[in-house]
Structure formats: C-alpha cells, structure tokens
Amino acid sequence: MALPLHTIKDQFPIFKNRPELVYLDSAATSHKPDSVILALNDFSEKENASVHRGLYDLSTDATRRFENVRKKVSDLLGVSNPSSIAFTKGTTESINLIAHGLIRKKLKLGDTIAVTAMEHHANFIPWQQLCHQRGALLNILPVTKNGELNLSGIDSMLGPRTRLLCLTHISNVLGTINPIEEIISIAHRKKIPVLIDAAQSTGHYPMMVDSWDADFVVFSAHKMFGPFGTGVLYAKQEFAPYIEPLNFGGGAIRNVTTEHTEFLDYPYKLEPGTPHVAGVIGLGAAIDFIQQLDLAETSLFTRNLTQKFKARLHELGGARILGQPSNFGSIVSFQMENIHPHDVASFLAQANIAVRAGHHCAQPLLESMGVPATVRVSFSIYNTEQDIDKTIDALAALKRFWSR
Ligand SMILES: Cc1ncc(COP(=O)(O)O)c(C=O)c1O
Known part of the structure; x- marks a missing residue:
C-alpha cells in the first residue's frame, strides 16, 4: 500500500x-525525508568505507550497497539494464559528459545540435559552447505563447546533419510536461539520438525510459528527496562503449603502463576517483522512499x-x-x-x-x-x-x- x-x-x-x-x-x-537522512548518517556511523577497493567487510558491504543502487535507479527509470546507469555529481555533469565525452568528437563544421527554447542553462550552455568550439550550429525549437513546444517546426529543424536532440521532460520555469515519447519517435525516424533532461520529472512521475526509447537520460538526486552532489547518467548500451571519460584517475582503469591506460567499461570508466559513496547510498534511500509512493x-x-x-x-x-x-x-x-x-x-x-x-x-x-x-x-x-x-x-x- x-x-x-x-x-x-x-x-x-x-x-x-x-x-x-x-x-x-x-x-x-x-x-x-527521515529515511534519507538516516541512511546518510547510518552510512557514516556504521560503514563509512570506500568502494571497489577494500577486501574487508566494511568495504565489500559498501560496494554491494553502492552497486545495488544502480539496480534501484534502473527500476525507477524503467530500464532493464543496471549497467547503463553511471553515477555523476548531478544533471549538469551528466550532460557535460555526453557533450564532451561523446558528441564532441563526432561534431563537424556545419553539423547541428537541436535543443528547445525551454531548456535550463544546464541543457543549453554545454551545447551552445560545444557548437562554438566545433563550428556547428545550435538549432532551437521555439516555444509558443502558451509555453508549449512548437512542434510544427520540429521536422524542418531535424536534418541529416543533426547529431543530437536535447530536451527537458518538464520545464523548470513553466511546468510544461513535454510529449517526449512523440518527440523521441520523430527524432528516431531521422536516426537522431535524444537526450532527456529529467531533472524535474525523475522521482515525481512514472518513468518508462526503455519504452520511450530515450538514448540518454539525466537527473539529480537532490531534486527527488535525495542528497546533493549525486546524479545519474543513463546511456543506451549502443552508445556506452563510445563515451569517453572527461576526468582521469584511479578506479576507472583495467591496466596502466607508463605509455598507455586501458579503461574499464562503461559505467566504471566514467567514475574515476573515490565516488560520493554516501550520496549514492542516500540516492538509494530516496528511491526506496519514492517506491512507497x-x-x-x-x-x-x-x-x-x-x-x-x-x-x-x-x-x-x-x-x-x-x-x-x-x-x-x-x-x-x-x-x-x-x-x-x-x-x-x-x-x-x-x-x-x-x-x-x-x-x-x-x-x-x-x-x-x-x-x-x-x-x-x-x-x-x-x-x-x-x-x-x-x-x-x-x-x-x-x-x-x-x-x-
Ligand atoms: C530542468 C533542469 N535541468 C537541469 C538542472 C540542473 O541540475 P543540477 O544543478 O542539479 O545539475 C535543473 C536544476 O534546477 C533543472 O531544473
């Protein structure tokens, strides 16, 4: 109940x-809620270990709980594969990872990126700046007086050189809920992948990412009853091998020589350094809370x-x-x-x-x-x-x- x-x-x-x-x-x-605060405190008081490193109980327990949150996130998003979930600092970092870790190397002079006029700066500036850097064009789908996306223009905006469409699920200013399923299918007919900024929807609305067929989904824990400094990047498996890390360091590697580094697979290659373990555990507690609603x-x-x-x-x-x-x-x-x-x-x-x-x-x-x-x-x-x-x-x- x-x-x-x-x-x-x-x-x-x-x-x-x-x-x-x-x-x-x-x-x-x-x-x-109490349960999230308790989970954060409990972790510090009773476990407080780094993950993926130690062989002692504290660390293996922390690793198991940390990894279990990938499964909780994938259940919340309606995604079948927990390995498609990478932990980040939040929506902003997740979007920058796709912009600079994936799209940047594909983006050529004269290519386009499509966004909408109702994006939060987090889903606007990274694309604007990337376009400046690569000589690409930023196409912006306008918003009507009512505060809805003007979909009559979408067909002409998405062309053979559009490399990605980025849009918010829910406007953080107007509250508009966009018809993302319809928009994803329009983009996919033209073979254009779609990134959904789900910062305002995850945890508040039922999510069906697999059935929407979204290619990338991003959100932050702190907007859905969870802790600050923790977020998620979901990427469809077909893109995962091509997303390159923006930060380098320990934990994300298979082997390092003086000449060369072999990275772990997605999502681990995107999670170098000691992660925000308590944040991820807190995200898990927030999802447990949401699952009771x-x-x-x-x-x-x-x-x-x-x-x-x-x-x-x-x-x-x-x-x-x-x-x-x-x-x-x-x-x-x-x-x-x-x-x-x-x-x-x-x-x-x-x-x-x-x-x-x-x-x-x-x-x-x-x-x-x-x-x-x-x-x-x-x-x-x-x-x-x-x-x-x-x-x-x-x-x-x-x-x-x-x-x-
Ligand atoms: C729609 C939307 N996208 C992105 C963000 C950025 O989220 P964060 O600051 O947690 O990275 C926000 C925050 O207000 C938002 O409302």
Whole structure:
C-alpha cells in the first residue's frame, strides 16, 4: 500500500524544525525525508568505507550497497539494464559528459545540435559552447505563447546533419510536461539520438525510459528527496562503449603502463576517483522512499495544488501567469503588476514563504517570452492547501502595501 499523502509532511524533519516554513521551491531542491537522512548518517556511523577497493567487510558491504543502487535507479527509470546507469555529481555533469565525452568528437563544421527554447542553462550552455568550439550550429525549437513546444517546426529543424536532440521532460520555469515519447519517435525516424533532461520529472512521475526509447537520460538526486552532489547518467548500451571519460584517475582503469591506460567499461570508466559513496547510498534511500509512493497519485496531488494556486492568483488579480500549457506539473511562474519579482520574493520571505525569483537559469526562454524575470512557485508532496492560503494572503498584503 502507498504511503498516505495527508501525513507525509511528518516524514520531513525540516518542517518540525521550522514549523513556520512554507516551502514552495522544490523545483530548486526538495527536502529530505527521515529515511534519507538516516541512511546518510547510518552510512557514516556504521560503514563509512570506500568502494571497489577494500577486501574487508566494511568495504565489500559498501560496494554491494553502492552497486545495488544502480539496480534501484534502473527500476525507477524503467530500464532493464543496471549497467547503463553511471553515477555523476548531478544533471549538469551528466550532460557535460555526453557533450564532451561523446558528441564532441563526432561534431563537424556545419553539423547541428537541436535543443528547445525551454531548456535550463544546464541543457543549453554545454551545447551552445560545444557548437562554438566545433563550428556547428545550435538549432532551437521555439516555444509558443502558451509555453508549449512548437512542434510544427520540429521536422524542418531535424536534418541529416543533426547529431543530437536535447530536451527537458518538464520545464523548470513553466511546468510544461513535454510529449517526449512523440518527440523521441520523430527524432528516431531521422536516426537522431535524444537526450532527456529529467531533472524535474525523475522521482515525481512514472518513468518508462526503455519504452520511450530515450538514448540518454539525466537527473539529480537532490531534486527527488535525495542528497546533493549525486546524479545519474543513463546511456543506451549502443552508445556506452563510445563515451569517453572527461576526468582521469584511479578506479576507472583495467591496466596502466607508463605509455598507455586501458579503461574499464562503461559505467566504471566514467567514475574515476573515490565516488560520493554516501550520496549514492542516500540516492538509494530516496528511491526506496519514492517506491512507497503512488506516483500517479502524488503527481495528481501536486498538479491539483498548482491548479488551485493558479486559480487563486487569478482571483487575486494583478498577477500574470507565464504560459498556459495544457499538460503541466507542479511549477508555476508569474509576475505581479508593477512589482519586481525580487521584491515579491523578499516580501514573501518575510512571511517565511520560500519562493524563487529571477530567470531560473532559463534566460533564453524568458527572453523568448518577453520577460526578464518571474516569481516561481513549485509544489511537492509535503505542501498543503494552507501553504496556498498563506501565500495568497501574503500576496494580497503585498498588493495593499504597494498601492499605498
Ligand atoms: C530542468 C533542469 N535541468 C537541469 C538542472 C540542473 O541540475 P543540477 O544543478 O542539479 O545539475 C535543473 C536544476 O534546477 C533543472 O531544473
């Protein structure tokens, strides 16, 4: 049976330590449940060994638990092969690994990389810079006024020289849920591989990577109830032998001579040095927690909170919501008439309401929608309708204060 949602907040100690906190910034980072914090502490207190090295129990236990997390990740993603899972520092590192460890050597003058206008900088700048370095072109699929991808342009954007299509599953600004399965199949008809930035979706929505046929999937543990500094790169087996490490060192090798190094196979060749063992164990605990949820139920719950918040903003008046995607998740961006988003966020902060203001690391998107900054509210399973009430009350107070 799934964990009941009405008591789930009790499992997040941050809210016991800060009872006044209204946390509406889970798109930036989510809070951690007791079980994840306990797993992190337990590992340091009771095991605390490096992996893949020692022959004593502590180290072999740590190695077994560490390797077991590959299986947990592959189950979470809907992937049949745990060896397709590499551990990284997070989404940003995973994308850079594909950009510079795989695509770079294939990318010739005049080739193209396709991205969308709604990418987080983490899935935009690496491709922009790679294109600059290789004399390639960055093709950008535009976003409609509603905040959805304009798919009418996708056929002409993907050509024989497109080496990769990179897109986000869920926009971190607009909450748009992109039809990735349809987009992957369009790209595959043209034999173009697809990288999915799943930073906002993994752990919150059911993932079916094998059946979507995605070629690369990346995400960060800290956005799905897990620790900082830990993330994942999934790569389809056919690409794995060709991905080259960007960092070199111990642990990732089969044999080293003074002249030559023979590397281990994927994923180990991408994991040199002592890994963030506790982080990976914590990621495993976060997945155990998520596996006790019914993701269809939790995603509907957070979508309903988002919908209610949008309706309440509308009633309040003086707020402009950015985009109206028909399929959206737990994120909403808005502006208050005549009040800078930073002033809105600072005012809310005084009422213990944590929201994000700014460009949300998606400046090309904001520019294409004609706004420099927004206030972003994002919901998670520990949010409540009272959080919405408090936020709307605070925004009403801000409006009164500003109109004096
Ligand atoms: C859609 C998306 N992609 C990538 C990232 C970057 O994640 P990280 O900073 O954990 O590497 C974020 C973080 O906000 C994001 O929302």
